[in-house]
Amino acid sequence: xxxxxxxxxxxxxxxxxxxxxxxxxxxxxxxxxxxxxxxxxxxxxxxxxxxxxxxxxxxxxxxxxxxxxxxxxxxxxxxxxxxxxxxxxxxxxxxxxxxxxxxxxxxxxxxxxxxxxxxxxxxxxxxxxxxxxxxxxxxxxxxxxxxxxxxxxxxxxxxxxxxxxxxxxxxxxxxxxxxxxxxxxxxxxxxxxxxxxxxxxxxxxxxxxxxxxxxxxxxxxxxxxxxxxxxxxxxxxxxxxxxxxxxxxxxxxxxxxxxxxxxxxxxxxxxxxxxxxxxxxxxxxxxxxxxxxxxxxxxxxxxxxxxxxxxxxxxxxxxxxxxxxxxxxxxxxxxxxxxxxxxxxxxxxxxxxxxxxxxxxxxxxxxxxxxxxxxxxxxxxxxxxxxxxxxxxxxxxxxxxxxxxxxxxxxxxxxxxxxxxxxxxxxxxxxxxxxxxxxxxxxxxxxxxxxxxxxxxxxxxxxxxxxxxxxxxxxxxxxxxxxxxxxxxxxxxxxxxxxxxxxxxxxxxxxxxxxxxxxxxxxxx
Amino acid sequence: xxxxxxxxxxxxxxxxxxxxxxxxxxxxxxxxxxxxxxxxxxxxxxxxxxxxxxxxxxxxxxxxxxxxxxxxxxxxxxxxxxxxxxxxxxxxxxxxxxxxxxxxxxxxxxxxxxxxxx
Numbered sequence: 179x180x181x182x183x184x185x186x187x188x189x190x191x192x193x194x195x196x197x198x199x200x201x202x203x204x205x206x207x208x209x210x211x212x213x214x215x216x217x218x219x220x221x222x223x224x225x226x227x228x229x230x231x232x233x234x235x236x237x238x239x240x241x242x243x244x245x246x247x248x249x250x251x252x253x254x255x256x257x258x259x260x261x262x263x264x265x266x267x268x269x270x271x272x273x274x275x276x277x278x279x280x281x282x283x284x285x286x287x288x289x290x291x292x293x294x295x296x297x298x299x300x301x302x303x304x305x306x307x308x309x310x311x312x313x314x315x316x317x318x319x320x321x322x323x324x325x326x327x328x329x330x331x332x333x334x335x336x337x338x339x340x341x342x343x344x345x346x347x348x349x350x351x352x353x354x355x356x357x358x359x360x361x362x363x364x365x366x367x368x369x370x371x372x373x374x375x376x377x378x379x380x381x382x383x384x385x386x387x388x389x390x391x392x393x394x395x396x397x398x399x400x401x402x403x404x405x406x407x408x409x410x411x412x413x414x415x416x417x418x419x420x421x422x423x424x425x426x427x428x429x430x431x432x433x434x435x436x437x438x439x440x441x442x443x444x445x446x447x448x449x450x451x452x453x454x455x456x457x458x459x460x461x462x463x464x465x466x467x468x469x470x471x472x473x474x475x476x477x478x479x480x481x482x483x484x485x486x487x488x489x490x491x492x493x494x495x496x497x498x499x500x501x502x503x504x505x506x507x508x509x510x511x512x513x514x515x516x517x518x519x520x521x522x523x524x525x526x527x528x529x530x531x532x533x534x535x536x537x538x539x540x541x542x543x544x545x546x547x548x549x550x551x552x553x554x555x556x557x558x559x560x561x562x563x564x565x566x567x568x569x570x571x572x573x574x575x576x577x578x579x580x581x582x583x584x585x586x587x588x589x590x591x592x593x594x595x596x597x598x599x600x601x602x603x604x605x606x607x608x609x610x611x612x613x614x615x616x617x618x619x620x621x622x623x624x625x626x627x628x629x630x631x632x633x634x635x636x637x638x639x640x641x642x643x644x645x646x647x648x649x650x651x652x653x654x655x656x657x658x659x660x661x662x663x664x665x666x667x668x669x670x671x672x673x674x675x676x677x678x679x680x681x682x683x684x685x686x687x688x689x690x691x692x693x694x695x696x697x698x699x700x701x702x703x
Numbered sequence: 704x705x706x707x708x709x710x711x712x713x714x715x716x717x718x719x720x721x722x723x724x725x726x727x728x729x730x731x732x733x734x735x736x737x738x739x740x741x742x743x744x745x746x747x748x749x750x751x752x753x754x755x756x757x758x759x760x761x762x763x764x765x766x767x768x769x770x771x772x773x774x775x776x777x778x779x780x781x782x783x784x785x786x787x788x789x790x791x792x793x794x795x796x797x798x799x800x801x802x803x804x805x806x807x808x809x810x811x812x813x814x815x816x817x818x819x820x821x
Binding site: 206207 | 803
């Protein structure tokens with residue numbers, strides 16, 4: 179049969195498109211052409227496939243070979259079409275049977291010796307194949323784990339082209355040396371939730387309160403304080419307080435991580451909220467996603483349904499930091515590139531940490547700050563107003579030496595996570611049928627209309643508003659936070675004390691009881 | 704040098720025999736002019752076939768068909784024109800074929816015929 183086809187998958191963002199791989203063998207001098215908008219890495223498939231076929235003990239057709247990838251208008255990128263191309267070619271050459279391949283999607287990169295090497299995004303590709311009701315998928319053995327997470331499709335993990343051919347011919351499948359996993363990128367270590375417990379944190383009553391509230395209501399958080407005071411320590415423990423991901427979220431997060439090449443080999447679904455901590459020198463495209471031609475997910479998408487922690491936030495380029503504004507609102511990011519527009523999910527909890535000033539001593543008793551007023555102003559302006567405005571909770575973290583005197587035995591992660599879980603469950607019940615699941619997601623007008631505060635609490639906020647200590651937007655933010663605090667307490671509506679505490683959390687004031695804070699005069703927030 | 708020529712000659716004989724078996728009529732072999740040489744000129748129906756024979760004793764240096772370059776094809780086209788000029792023939796169509804002869808150790812020589820190489 180001089181013409182044959184197989185199926186593979188192209189990814190645009192997280193969305194998979196089935197790609198028909200056709201091979202035509204015509205009379206003419208040996209020449210292989212690959213058509214259908216391949217990029218550079220895909221054009222090289224010709225040479226990889228030729229070598230792999232020959233080194234698997236098969237003959238490469240000595241004719242004019244045309245490989246077509248359709249839909250021809252969809253730009254295709256990457257090396258994962260190799261195996262599909264090789265099988266289409268060998269079917270066209272009459273070496274193997276076509277029947278089994280008709281209901282089979284195939285992904286995998288070929289080594290020159292015929293080994294099948296692992297690819298990125300296998301999970302999303304398998305999802306696409308399953309949705310297009312393919313019966314089975316052939317994947318590199320190292321990707322078989324993640325592919326098997328997808329229900330409703332049979333997964334064949336293969337080590338080499340020889341093994342695939344033997345299976346198609348019904349002969350004994352040859353044994354091959356197990357594949358060696360690609361060395362992981364450095365960033366992988368950042369996706370693991372650090373195995374740290376909240377009971378390591380001594381003192382920091384306010385800091386602990388802040389991360390507990392943030393985890394419970396999904397509020398963005400700003401921690402500032404002198405170097406070494408424990409900002410990073412607290413942020414690292416935040417993801418641990420959040421409950422496991424739901425099944426749908428888990429699949430979505432795993433698909434993003436698979437595409438970003440972050441899934442480990444023993445591929446299991448990502449069930450814990452990810453903790454991603456990009457360095458403050460991170461480039462714009464590494465943060466929001468990008469890359470030439472076909473876009474890839476960035477750090478904010480890897481942090482989807484988890485925590486995005488940016489330490490030393492004022493050191494980050496303000497423009498880079500400002501790109502977070504749109505995904506913070508919408509929960510996704512659209513990356514536009516020449517080849518395609520890719521949409522990645524990006525609903526993350528933002529945690530920013532900062533020193534009080536470049537020298538780190540302002541507002542502490544550890545020394546005298548040497549920064550000039552101009553330097554201080556410039557430093558503080560580097561986090562723009564719109565970003566700061568979205569940070570529901572602001573907290574100054576002081577060195578433990580000063581706050582350790584609290585004298586409490588620190589609660590462990592397990593205890594606090596239990597409370598957070600209960601608080602989240604209350605929110606799910608309250609917002610049932612609305613599509614929202616967290617206080618931080620509910621629009622202000624809806625909250626005011628459907629779930630109003632009691633009169634006393636409302637009066638307090640009105641007074642603060644009239645005194646110029648609360649802006650209209652800040653008002654809504656405080657209300658949301660008050661609900662979260664009430665959910666943590668397990669009570670029906672926020673009390674005036676909780677509302678007042680929410681106000682303090684929002685404005686960064688010390689957490690003092692309401693009675694001590696009668697004076698309503700002070701700086702505007 | 705001797706061996707190489709003898710192998711080439713033997714390959715051309717095999718190719719000619721193969722073409723006859725396929726129903727070609729051989730018109731001329733090893734026709735030369737100052738442009739070069741045509742290995743076999745044959746006729747299939749009313750088509751004139753200019754045939755280049757490539758012989759190899761193994762695949763270590765690539766397949767015999769792969770050894771045909773663009774330059775060689777251009778030469779073959781010009782040779783075909785010159786041959787027609789000298790012979791004053793008016794065939795219905797002209798075609799350039801390549802026959803690859805492979806002598807592999809231990810097995811019978813194989814003949815691979817590409818119709819319409821260019």
